[in-house]
Amino acid sequence: MAALNAMNIMKSFGGQKVLDDAWIDVPENWIVGLIGPNGAGKSTFLTVLSKFLEPDAGVITSRNMDVTTRSPHALARAGVVRTFQVPHEFGELTVMQNMLVAAKNQAGESIWQSILLPFRVRTQEALIRNQAEVWLEFLGLTHVAGIAAKNLSGGQKKLLELGRALMTDPYLLLLDEPFAGVAPGLVDVIIEKILELRKRGLGFLIVEHNMDAVNALCDTVFVMERGRILTDGTPQKIANDPRVLEAYLGGKL
Numbered sequence: 001m002a003a004l005n006a007m008n009i010m011k012s013f014g015g016q017k018v019l020d021d022a023w024i025d026v027p028e029n030w031i032v033g034l035i036g037p038n039g040a041g042k043s044t045f046l047t048v049l050s051k052f053l054e055p056d057a058g059v060i061t062s063r064n065m066d067v068t069t070r071s072p073h074a075l076a077r078a079g080v081v082r083t084f085q086v087p088h089e090f091g092e093l094t095v096m097q098n099m100l101v102a103a104k105n106q107a108g109e110s111i112w113q114s115i116l117l118p119f120r121v122r123t124q125e126a127l128i129r130n131q132a133e134v135w136l137e138f139l140g141l142t143h144v145a146g147i148a149a150k151n152l153s154g155g156q157k158k159l160l161e162l163g164r165a166l167m168t169d170p171y172l173l174l175l176d177e178p179f180a181g182v183a184p185g186l187v188d189v190i191i192e193k194i195l196e197l198r199k200r201g202l203g204f205l206i207v208e209h210n211m212d213a214v215n216a217l218c219d220t221v222f223v224m225e226r227g228r229i230l231t232d233g234t235p236q237k238i239a240n241d242p243r244v245l246e247a248y249l250g251g252k253l
């Protein structure tokens, strides 16, 4: 069963074909890479796969459910969550507050529930806070839990982005360049966290330019060029495929 599968995905912007018969297959609990030159369509593909953009054509399934017409929030509630190339944290809120806002099923959001079921709301809030503490500890962010998110380093913001996604209890995370702008020391930390999360049952689709990280993490890699999947295979197979090198040289790198 695939955590995510997409076939024949098309997407154009004002006549420009950005995704052209794109496809992907992410088996349950695998770490799959998506690489390709700048402008190839990788972020757009993640945006379509997470349903923040509607595909013009194609089918997306997750765990055998057709999710092509689902809203991004329904998909996230089901367990497929994306992070962004540029982190989307709330800069003025603290790191802890960012984690709490990201939690799903926040009973406190409903005023009626808080009037009619105040005990349940308080219990749920305590559980959510507890979960946030556990993830911040896991990510090594406990010591910055009380500071405004805008004051984090680039790498810490990426970790917070991961933490916010984990608060929704996903089975598949779509990560857009989790290593961009991250200091080398923190790259290894993020790699280690992703591998640990995989051991715990999560799967990943990772868009990334850092090939050391891709090689360290990915079971299989898809190469995108001008909106099409050029080839896929193990990192080793991809590294030795002359068409891949050609795609990068012919791209905007």
Ligand SMILES: Nc1ncnc2c1ncn2[C@@H]1O[C@H](COP(=O)(O)OP(=O)(O)OP(=O)(O)O)[C@@H](O)[C@H]1O
Residues within 6 Å of the ligand: 013, 018, 036, 037, 038, 039, 040, 041, 042, 043, 044, 045, 085
């Ligand atoms: N909302 C949009 N409207 C119009 N064109 C867009 C839009 N989003 C993306 N594009 C175009 O689609 C193409 C693919 O962009 P995309 O950001 O998906 O590439 P990418 O592979 O993620 O590149 P990078 O590696 O630089 O992040 C680019 O030519 C871009 O200008």
Ligand SMILES: [Mg+2]
Residues within 6 Å of the ligand: 042, 043, 044, 085
């Ligand atoms: Mg991108």
